[in-house]
Amino acid sequence: MASAVLRPIVATLIIYLSTLLMPAVGIAQQPNLVSSPVLTVEIERLFRDSQFGVQVFGRFNAASAELAAENRKIEADLEMEERSLTEQRASADPVDFRRLADIFDAKVQAVRREQELKRLELNQQLEQGRGMLLDAAAPILEGLMREFGAVAILARSNIVLSADAIDITNIAIARINDVVADGNDLNPNTDQEK
Numbered sequence: 001m002a003s004a005v006l007r008p009i010v011a012t013l014i015i016y017l018s019t020l021l022m023p024a025v026g027i028a029q030q031p032n033l034v035s036s037p038v039l040t041v042e043i044e045r046l047f048r049d050s051q052f053g054v055q056v057f058g059r060f061n062a063a064s065a066e067l068a069a070e071n072r073k074i075e076a077d078l079e080m081e082e083r084s085l086t087e088q089r090a091s092a093d094p095v096d097f098r099r100l101a102d103i104f105d106a107k108v109q110a111v112r113r114e115q116e117l118k119r120l121e122l123n124q125q126l127e128q129g130r131g132m133l134l135d136a137a138a139p140i141l142e143g144l145m146r147e148f149g150a151v152a153i154l155a156r157s158n159i160v161l162s163a164d165a166i167d168i169t170n171i172a173i174a175r176i177n178d179v180v181a182d183g184n185d186l187n188p189n190t191d192q193e194k
Contacts, residue, residue, distance in 0.1 A: 032036050035149045040156040042169040050176045056129035061120050071115055077110060083134060136180045137172065144168050144175070 047053040089097055145153055148168070156167060170193055 002064075003163065036166045037151050038160060038166060039145065039147070039150045039153045040162050040167045040169075041141065041153055041172055042156045042167070043134070044157070044178065045169050046172055047133055048134065049173050050180065052176070052194055053129075054175050054179050056133070057128065058128075060122060060126045063125075067115070067118055074111055074115070078111070131175070133180065137176050140171060140175045140179060141168075144172060 048057065081104065085097075088100070128174060132169070141153055145151070153168070156162065156169070
């Protein structure tokens, strides 16, 4: 049991110690980084901090705020309609009231489904943007891997312990910004929006 727990820590420590012994090749411009067979990157930061990611998140946040405002208005309208229906209950025929209540309930359910579909569509657009950035970043990350003499780049979120000296996130973001910029060339919907 203890062996299974220690195994990833020992492996990370061996990788870290091996990076200290390796000569730095092609990274003179990055004094805090060392040549390593394994590099790490924070995938979420690539998306969150790159120009393209900032633009995608900005559109997502604006659309989410718009949807939230729409939901609040719909909720207020439905509450007013429900109060009106409740007031009619005392004087309405029970069969007629049941029919009106069923119609109102069906309307509420339809609105919920429609608004949920809108929310899912927004999340899908965010994920598409994330995928587009990662597709565009792949050759950049591959180039960094070659430049640093690495054989793998691991997501930092999946690592228990690693040295900051093998994290290429900042360099990757800078290069992504140079190549991808705001991502307008990647976005198939950009021409339609203009």
